[in-house]
Amino acid sequence: MDPLVAGLYAGDPEQLSVSAVFPHLKRLERIYGSVVLAAIKSRFGSGTGGSACNFARRALFSFRDGLGVLPQAIARHLADRLFLNQYVESVRRAAGGGFVVTVRQHRVAHSSKADSVVIALPAYAAARITVQLDPSVAETLAQISHPPLAVVFLGYRAHAIAHSLDGAGMLTPAVEKRNVLGIMFSSTLFAGRAPPGHAALTAFVGGARRPQLALLKPGELQDLVHDEVRRLVGARAAPLLARTHVWHRGLPQPGLDHAPRIAQVAALEGGHPGLFLTGNYFSGVSTVACVQQATETARRVQHYLASRRAGDEALSQGCELIQK
Numbered sequence: 001m002d003p004l005v006a007g008l009y010a011g012d013p014e015q016l017s018v019s020a021v022f023p024h025l026k027r028l029e030r031i032y033g034s035v036v037l038a039a040i041k042s043r044f045g046s047g048t049g050g051s052a053c054n055f056a057r058r059a060l061f062s063f064r065d066g067l068g069v070l071p072q073a074i075a076r077h078l079a080d081r082l083f084l085n086q087y088v089e090s091v092r093r094a095a096g097g098g099f100v101v102t103v104r105q106h107r108v109a110h111s112s113k114a115d116s117v118v119i120a121l122p123a124y125a126a127a128r129i130t131v132q133l134d135p136s137v138a139e140t141l142a143q144i145s146h147p148p149l150a151v152v153f154l155g156y157r158a159h160a161i162a163h164s165l166d167g168a169g170m171l172t173p174a175v176e177k178r179n180v181l182g183i184m185f186s187s188t189l190f191a192g193r194a195p196p197g198h199a200a201l202t203a204f205v206g207g208a209r210r211p212q213l214a215l216l217k218p219g220e221l222q223d224l225v226h227d228e229v230r231r232l233v234g235a236r237a238a239p240l241l242a243r244t245h246v247w248h249r250g251l252p253q254p255g256l257d258h259a260p261r262i263a264q265v266a267a268l269e270g271g272h273p274g275l276f277l278t279g280n281y282f283s284g285v286s287t288v289a290c291v292q293q294a295t296e297t298a299r300r301v302q303h304y305l306a307s308r309r310a311g312d313e314a315l316s317q318g319c320e321l322i323q324k
């Protein structure tokens with residue numbers, strides 16, 4: 001479990017909730033009574049709950065041109081209904097119903113009124129803007145930890161690496177005390193990540209296991225990862241290309257008390273009709289889980305607005321009858 005948790009959540013398995021991190025495993029345990037039994041049954045084809053062993057593989061998801069394809073496609077679809085570089089400072093209740101959203105662009109702040117608001121931000125950012133709605137929920141959101149995570153992308157000539165890279169990559173157990181959480185064989189997994197005759201590797205450094213490593217300088221991170229690539233897959237020459245991106249707040253860690261925390265956050269919606277929260281701290285960090293969660297939220301918003309419209313129409317018809 002330890003390498004898997006490090007690979008998917010950059011997390012510490014001792015501190016994470018199984019139901020939040022591996023809802024699929026929890027479901028299999030419910031269906032079969034044990035995860036081992038579920039694995040055996042799905043191996044021999046008599047299971048109905050899906051394979052216990054392929055969930056990690058399914059979590060490896062990307063587009064041909066990278067994950068950025070998804071927000072870019074959504075932006076194209078929204079066209080002039082999308083407002084970029086607007087920093088939301090706060091959401092609060094409006095006097096006559098609905099919400100007031102205060103947004104800052106550069107140094108200028110302005111407020112707008114909205115019937116409904118969807119907060120689709122990381123937990124720490126949602127915490128900042130919900131303080132005026134409910135300081136205690138804001139505090140709960142702020143407590144969800146996001147340890148720093150560095151992503152180091154290295155490109156080599158294929159023949160400079162002894163290993164055939166015939167797999168998805170590797171995840172390292174904490175007991176080995178390695179400097180990487182895992183290394184993905186990006187050019188094996190996804191087309192177009194490296195030119196012919198070259199290999200691209202993506203390494204993850206830091207997370208809950210060793211957060212301080214993610215904060216090294218880019219050159220230090222690249223040296224550290226190259227050294228691990230040398231030991232683990234036999235790199236015989238320096239990389240031709242190196243890119244580093246540090247996420248100072250990486251992935252949310254659903255701790256052992258995650259379920260009551262999420263219940264408290266969900267109750268905020270109940271207390272403020274028209275307010276919706278979604279994001280990767282609810283039901284999984286993978287893009288697939290985020291899209292599912294967002295789709296479900298969009299349905300709830302649609303339902304809320306439709307029932308509000310129906311209520312308004314009924315009210316105006318009632319007024320007409322009274323006037324007649």
Ligand SMILES: Cc1cc2nc3c(=O)[nH]c(=O)nc-3n(C[C@H](O)[C@H](O)[C@H](O)COP(=O)(O)OP(=O)(O)OC[C@H]3O[C@@H](n4cnc5c(N)ncnc54)[C@H](O)[C@@H]3O)c2cc1C
Nearest residue numbers: 061086087088121122125247250279280285286287288290
């Ligand atoms: C290093 C790394 C690698 C990953 N690799 C993969 C992978 O290979 N496959 C996969 O499926 N998942 C991967 N994930 C997970 C996945 O990318 C995230 O869980 C997912 O993008 C979260 O989506 P989101 O919409 O909830 O939040 P985000 O994508 O974080 O979007 C939130 C947006 O809100 C904006 N924002 C924040 N505060 C404000 C504010 N006050 N006002 C206005 N806007 C604000 C942010 O700028 C951001 O654009 C990775 C995550 C990390 C950190």
